[in-house]
Amino acid sequence: MKDARTIVHRVLITEKGTELRERRNQYHFEVARDANKIEIKRAVETIFSVKVVDVRTMQQRGKEKRQGRFSGRRSDWKKAIVTLKPDQKIELFEQI
Amino acid sequence: MNYKVRSTGTWQHTLDIDVPADEVARRLGDVARQIQRQASLPGFRRGRVPIDLVRQHFAHSVEQEFLETFVPRITSEAVDQARLNPVVPPLVRNVRFSPGQPLRFEAVVDVRPEIEVKDYRRIPVRRTVRPVDEAQVQKVLADLQEESAVFADLDRPAERGDVVLLDSTRLDAGGRRLQGTRAKNRRIQLGAPDLLPDLENGLLGASAGQERTIEVGYPPDYAVAELAGHQARYVIKVRKIQAKNLREMDDNFAREVFHLESLEELRSRVRLNLEMEERVRSQREVEAGVTEVLLSRNPMDLPERLVEWMLERVIREATGKREVPDKLRAELAERYRPQVERSLKREVLLSSVARQEKLDVTEEETAEEIDRMAQAEPRQAARVRARYQTPEARANLRESLLERKALDWLINEAEVQDDVGTESPIVVPATR
Numbered sequence: 001m002k003d004a005r006t007i008v009h010r011v012l013i014t015e016k017g018t019e020l021r022e023r024r025n026q027y028h029f030e031v032a033r034d035a036n037k038i039e040i041k042r043a044v045e046t047i048f049s050v051k052v053v054d055v056r057t058m059q060q061r062g063k064e065k066r067q068g069r070f071s072g073r074r075s076d077w078k079k080a081i082v083t084l085k086p087d088q089k090i091e092l093f094e095q096i
Numbered sequence: 097m098n099y100k101v102r103s104t105g106t107w108q109h110t111l112d113i114d115v116p117a118d119e120v121a122r123r124l125g126d127v128a129r130q131i132q133r134q135a136s137l138p139g140f141r142r143g144r145v146p147i148d149l150v151r152q153h154f155a156h157s158v159e160q161e162f163l164e165t166f167v168p169r170i171t172s173e174a175v176d177q178a179r180l181n182p183v184v185p186p187l188v189r190n191v192r193f194s195p196g197q198p199l200r201f202e203a204v205v206d207v208r209p210e211i212e213v214k215d216y217r218r219i220p221v222r223r224t225v226r227p228v229d230e231a232q233v234q235k236v237l238a239d240l241q242e243e244s245a246v247f248a249d250l251d252r253p254a255e256r257g258d259v260v261l262l263d264s265t266r267l268d269a270g271g272r273r274l275q276g277t278r279a280k281n282r283r284i285q286l287g288a289p290d291l292l293p294d295l296e297n298g299l300l301g302a303s304a305g306q307e308r309t310i311e312v313g314y315p316p317d318y319a320v321a322e323l324a325g326h327q328a329r330y331v332i333k334v335r336k337i338q339a340k341n342l343r344e345m346d347d348n349f350a351r352e353v354f355h356l357e358s359l360e361e362l363r364s365r366v367r368l369n370l371e372m373e374e375r376v377r378s379q380r381e382v383e384a385g386v387t388e389v390l391l392s393r394n395p396m397d398l399p400e401r402l403v404e405w406m407l408e409r410v411i412r413e414a415t416g417k418r419e420v421p422d423k424l425r426a427e428l429a430e431r432y433r434p435q436v437e438r439s440l441k442r443e444v445l446l447s448s449v450a451r452q453e454k455l456d457v458t459e460e461e462t463a464e465e466i467d468r469m470a471q472a473e474p475r476q477a478a479r480v481r482a483r484y485q486t487p488e489a490r491a492n493l494r495e496s497l498l499e500r501k502a503l504d505w506l507i508n509e510a511e512v513q514d515d516v517g518t519e520s521p522i523v524v525p526a527t528r
């Protein structure tokens with residue numbers, strides 16, 4: 001099995017994510033592009049020691065960026081929205 | 097907020113202030129909410145960052161802002177509650193602060209010295225009285241005559257007694273014109289007693305329109321330090337040769353130059369002015385004398401920080417906006433310190449005398465003084481009035497009026513002894 005850390009790259013902390021976390025106990029992650037929902041579920045459960053109820057994923061197109069006359073693209077990536085059991089949470093700011 | 101007062105010197109108290117942890121936490125929350133409004137982070141629109149993220153990412157600014165705004169406020173509350181009257185802004189030190197703990201710090205407060213002034217009645221002072229005599233009036237009239245002389249153009253080379261009207265520029269060693277040394281339309285009277293001989297010889301025989309280069313040797317004690325004891329070369333352009341004609345000292349002189357009725361009127365005006373100057377001078381002399389005695393009879397210590405603070409202000413006033421290197425600052429402080437201490441002591445003594453004698457300045461008197469100042473400068477009247485709108489400005493004015501009153505009271509009580517003298521004026525140190 002792949003290492004959990006190579007599947008889940010990072011937690012996304014955004015305004016929208018904060019809203020969903022508070023209302024539906026959902027957390028957003030940037031994940032490996034080739035990871036499937038089952039792998040993501042297992043990875044999140046191992047890293048954060050929580051119980052995952054649902055995983056939804058989506059492909060994100062990298063943004064077009066220009067630097068003067070050169071234009072380029074950021075890499076495409078995969079986003080996962082993970083719903084936890086209602087009584088569980090991930091300490092996002094435990095590094096305080 | 098709790099505080100304890102301890103005395104840490106003459107006219108100095110130190111407040112040990114501590115603020116309970118829950119109050120600190122509440123205030124920190126307030127500050128964080130303020131910062132939240134401006135904060136932006138990637139993933140959030142400006143002002144939408146959740147409060148716990150703000151506290152995590154902007155911890156440093158939150159604490160800084162908290163210390164900068166909250167500590168001075170707590171300090172001034174404590175100072176008020178302790179009924180202290182600081183003469184300089186309190187000094188905050190030893191701030192011990194960590195989140196979740198009570199905040200503790202010290203505030204050093206210097207208060208205005210309140211002393212019992214001794215021996216301030218019947219202060220002996222000497223006043224020199226110099227009645228204005230006819231010779232002085234005559235001297236002023238002669239000066240006026242000199243200043244209002246008329247010049248008539250002459251069509252011949254300059255001789256002794258003539259006036260040369262010229263432009264001049266100083267030259268450097270290589271014969272180039274020095275920037276900023278150009279003088280236009282100067283009048284030089286040949287044969288005047290204080291004229292440098294080289295200058296006189298260089299100008300004799302010159303005629304209008306001529307250009308000459310002259311060399312002038314300056315005596316070692318010449319007033320301009322840059323030139324004293326040096327040789328300097330000038331290129332001069334003679335504009336005109338003129339005769340200086342003094343006006344006749346008669347009624348016409350008074351009418352044409354001063355728009356007065358007669359010479360007699362001019363004479364009496366001059367006398368009046370001289371008498372006024374003399375009155376001011378002798379008043380100053382008495383004030384200085386009284387202050388001197390008062391200071392010597394009442395030695396005291398001043399709060400060091402008050403002296404430092406005042407010195408800082410004096411130095412800033414003297415140097416304006418320029419950066420002052422530390423070395424120069426120390427020298428200036430050394431030089432100004434005696435004057436500053438003297439004037440602070442004088443202030444303390446006068447206000448103490450006012451207190452002991454129950455002198456007071458009423459609101460009406462303050463208002464009158466403002467009116468008087470406004471009327472003295474009609475064009476600035478609005479600005480003068482605006483300056484005294486704030487309670488602090490009025491309190492300051494009141495303070496200085498009270499000092500004035502105390503000084504007048506002392507002079508009234510003093511034993512003034514008149515010395516009639518006609519010798520040359522003694523230089524009296526200014527009282528401020």
